[in-house]
Amino acid sequence: MKAKAVKHIAIVGVGIAGLALAILAIKKGYRVSVYEANAGLKTMGAGITLWPNAMFVMQKLSLDKAVLEKGGLPMFMQQYDNEGQLKAELDIKEVNRLCGYRSVSILRRDLMTILENKLVALGGSIRFSSAIKAQDIEAIAQGVDLVVGADGRMRSVVRQHLFNDSVAPSYQGFVNIIGTAQLETHALEEAIQDYRGDAERFGIVSVKGGRCYWAAAWSTQLDRERPLSEWYEEMHERFQAWPDAVKTILRHYEPASLNRILVHDIAPLPYWHKGNVLIIGDAAHAPLPTSGQGACQALEDAWHLVNLLNEYNAQEYSQSGNTNNLEEVLNQYYQSRIDKTTATQNIGRQLASRIFSSSVEASVKSDPSQLGTSVSANQLREFWMQGLTS
Numbered sequence: 386m387k388a389k390a391v392k393h394i395a396i397v398g399v400g401i402a403g404l405a406l407a408i409l410a411i412k413k414g415y416r417v418s419v420y421e422a423n424a425g426l427k428t429m430g431a432g433i434t435l436w437p438n439a440m441f442v443m444q445k446l447s448l449d450k451a452v453l454e455k456g457g458l459p460m461f462m463q464q465y466d467n468e469g470q471l472k473a474e475l476d477i478k479e480v481n482r483l484c485g486y487r488s489v490s491i492l493r494r495d496l497m498t499i500l501e502n503k504l505v506a507l508g509g510s511i512r513f514s515s516a517i518k519a520q521d522i523e524a525i526a527q528g529v530d531l532v533v534g535a536d537g538r539m540r541s542v543v544r545q546h547l548f549n550d551s552v553a554p555s556y557q558g559f560v561n562i563i564g565t566a567q568l569e570t571h572a573l574e575e576a577i578q579d580y581r582g583d584a585e586r587f588g589i590v591s592v593k594g595g596r597c598y599w600a601a602a603w604s605t606q607l608d609r610e611r612p613l614s615e616w617y618e619e620m621h622e623r624f625q626a627w628p629d630a631v632k633t634i635l636r637h638y639e640p641a642s643l644n645r646i647l648v649h650d651i652a653p654l655p656y657w658h659k660g661n662v663l664i665i666g667d668a669a670h671a672p673l674p675t676s677g678q679g680a681c682q683a684l685e686d687a688w689h690l691v692n693l694l695n696e697y698n699a700q701e702y703s704q705s706g707n708t709n710n711l712e713e714v715l716n717q718y719y720q721s722r723i724d725k726t727t728a729t730q731n732i733g734r735q736l737a738s739r740i741f742s743s744s745v746e747a748s749v750k751s752d753p754s755q756l757g758t759s760v761s762a763n764q765l766r767e768f769w770m771q772g773l774t775s
């Protein structure tokens with residue numbers, strides 16, 4: 386018996402993963418129904434660095450030019466201590482050259498607008514204010530060929546459906562205060578600056594024209610009740626004597642852009658699907674922001690999934706005698722993605738633990754060879770471009 390082709394996909398959540406999947410699927414002729422809980426696109430999070438693996442997918446989305454127009458081109462990443470001493474440097478140009486794609490820093494709201502505009506231009510639409518509940522998933526799954534949960538790390542209802550609520554995001558012991566700033570001077574142009582102290586970190590990423598996004602982070606207990614104003618005051622106290630670039634950000638950030646994130650991730654999961662229901666992006670493998678790869682991996686997910694579905698639809702599965710072939714494809718999808726996403730999750734945790742954990746000795750924390758920026762351009766190319774072939 387011939388297996389049923391996948392023609393209609395329901396997508397729950399339009400973050401980066403959901404939007405990218407919707408665009409790629411529509412481009413390949415799938416019918417797509419897209420549900421989003423919010424009344425509009427969520428633009429939380431100040432900015433994103435799209436490393437070459439993400440730009441590979443952007444090219445497949447035909448959005449590389451749009452992203453390059455809005456974004457900045459970081460050329461080097463510099464790691465400093467909290468007195469402004471340069472500790473390590475990564476030549477991003479060299480990484481880009483080896484990978485064959487540029488790295489782009491972009492404000493999250495610009496990236497989301499670019500993705501949404503593309504979806505609409507292709508005739509797609511988003512059903513906003515449609516918060517799907519875990520108990521709705523079964524019914525949605527009966528009306529379509531595939532349900533994809535792209536509903537994020539913290540409250541994924543599709544993950545809840547797959548794991549009967551047994552998977553909870555885990556707090557990793559530090560807070561991020563994030564925001565954007567418009568600087569008069571363009572001194573930071575082309576740079577990603579990473580300042581580190583004892584269990585404290587301040588990162589600044591320039592975009593273009595003096596526009597940048599930044600994140601202040603420090604180790605702290607989980608406290609959801611504490612007023613935001615107190616977190617912001619603490620940030621000023623902690624970083625007021627840090628190097629000039631940090632002081633400049635603290636003077637010039639846009640108050641409306643501030644956000645407080647108590648940073649959680651999820652541990653690698655043993656499977657990502659059940660029947661015709663699948664999770665992708667942060668819902669499936671949320672890494673810590675210290676990995677710098679969450680959105681990049683979400684984009685890769687969308688590209689790999691659509692490729693596998695195309696192969697599945699194109700093949701004559703009747704020969705295998707297996708009537709449950711979508712299951713096979715979703716297994717194959719898991720097998721093709723799990724090692725890279727797990728490595729990303731582990732890298733995020735290892736780096737966070739070196740920076741924020743009190744059990745890591747100060748000598749290790751201040752040793753640049755232990756801090757991630759000592760990784761070579763070749764190693765990054767090998768890891769980031771793994772599995773990405775045209």
Ligand SMILES: Cc1cc2nc3c(=O)[nH]c(=O)nc-3n(C[C@H](O)[C@H](O)[C@H](O)COP(=O)(O)OP(=O)(O)OC[C@H]3O[C@@H](n4cnc5c(N)ncnc54)[C@H](O)[C@@H]3O)c2cc1C
Pocket residue numbers: 397398399400401402403420421422423427430432433434435515516517518535536537538540541542561563600646665666667668671672674677678679680681682683
């Ligand atoms: C401070 C910070 C900095 C980061 N920097 C980078 C970086 O430089 N590079 C990088 O690659 N990654 C970065 N990341 C990670 C990146 O932001 C995430 O990995 C990425 O946004 C995940 O996208 P997603 O689409 O899977 O999930 P999300 O962006 O969380 O989207 C989920 C969507 O699902 C919707 N939704 C949720 N529940 C429901 C429901 N029940 N019904 C309908 N819709 C629902 C939500 O409203 C949301 O729109 C960073 C993260 C943080 C916190």
